[in-house]
Amino acid sequence: MTFTLNGFDLEAFVRDTLAEDLGEGLPGGGKDVTSESVIPADARFSGVMDSRDPIVVAGLPVAEAFFRALDPGMTIELLVEEGESVAPGTDLMRLEGNARAMLTAERSALNTVQHLSGIATMVREYVLAMDNPDCTLLDTRKTIPGLRPLEKYAVRMGGGSNHRMGLWDAAMIKDNHVLVAGSVGEAVRRAVDAGVKDIICEVDRLDQIEPALEAGATRLLLDNMDPPTLREAVAIVAARVPTEASGGINLDTIEAKAATGVDYVSVGRLTQSAPAADIGLDFTPL
Known part of the structure; x- marks a missing residue:
């Protein structure tokens, strides 16, 4: 074959x-x-x-x-x-x-x-370690240049799923994009106005959630939040879009973070380390 x-x-x-x-x-x-x-x-x-x-x-x-x-x-x-x-x-x-x-x-x-x-x-x-069938483990773009398709294939063989494959298949608004745009909401609006279908917006504070959602984000990446803050964020989102926990996740912390109700947990070290x-x-x- x-x-x-x-x-x-x-x-x-x-x-x-x-x-x-x-x-x-x-x-x-x-x-x-x-x-x-x-x-x-x-x-x-x-x-x-x-x-x-x-x-x-x-x-x-x-x-x-x-x-x-x-x-x-x-x-x-x-x-x-x-x-x-x-x-x-x-x-x-x-x-x-x-x-x-x-x-x-x-x-x-x-x-x-x-x-x-x-x-x-x-x-x-x-x-x-995650031990949670309701939460999906994702990789990131932290791959060796030239090997991304193979490394992301290996992630699937291990039982995980793939985040976006590159810069082309989804917008991912991070702090530097927000810095230039002026706010989370403005950054998301610009992506919406450009006709981007899938817009992932990183938020590291609870007060950024509503502006991101109101502007049209289709998924929220909850960055470097501890489990209590993740639970609060998930409650605020109220299943309007999928949520993803990222940052500070290792074998010791993944179970608690996945148990907060997020839909995804992303871990860069899967391909990086x-x-x-x-x-x-x-x-x-x-």
Whole structure:
């Protein structure tokens, strides 16, 4: 089955990532000097990718694409589903094919799966800590440049949902926009007048709520509010628009903030600070 994501060109990503590792275009670049000097061209390997820690899996189809780019005839078996929670020692993928191709693609494939599985694993931890089916965990735009579609995919595999994908699909009015516009209400009105459909307005004080709603905000981001203040804000909004808690949210605070009645909780560290999952790949000569 072909792996596709909106706004993401898998073939180009694989090509550019391998080109970077091989040093294409650089003096002496364009090859894996170690594998070409040590491994016979016709040598074959079998390989097993496995988890070393408990993880939530994400990115195996991308890893498969790296190996197939260098050996289209490689035999590859994905042993677990994307988004599946697995125990340490679980085999994730089996491979059999050209040894040089496996060794050249290995680091790019592993880096991708380790990074995406790390995100998915952290997201799952936050979902479990939130323990609230009535509140949705969101990511943010705090992503590594060039990797946003993949990182936001990993968030979904972990059980979270995506905030806006970029600057284009919703207006998000923050303090600097308000500073220039002069007030929350004026900033929202300008977005409404521009014909923007989805207008998220950040408020950090209760007295900003009514002006934002009256001007036409379609969602309120309640920034850096403690649980009692969040409850008061939710009561003022009275379900007229969805509400989102953001700022100061970690594994210790998310349950209390989600329990205030907000519809969403957004956490930047899901993509910004997730540690790589511990995943290995062992080869056997054939």
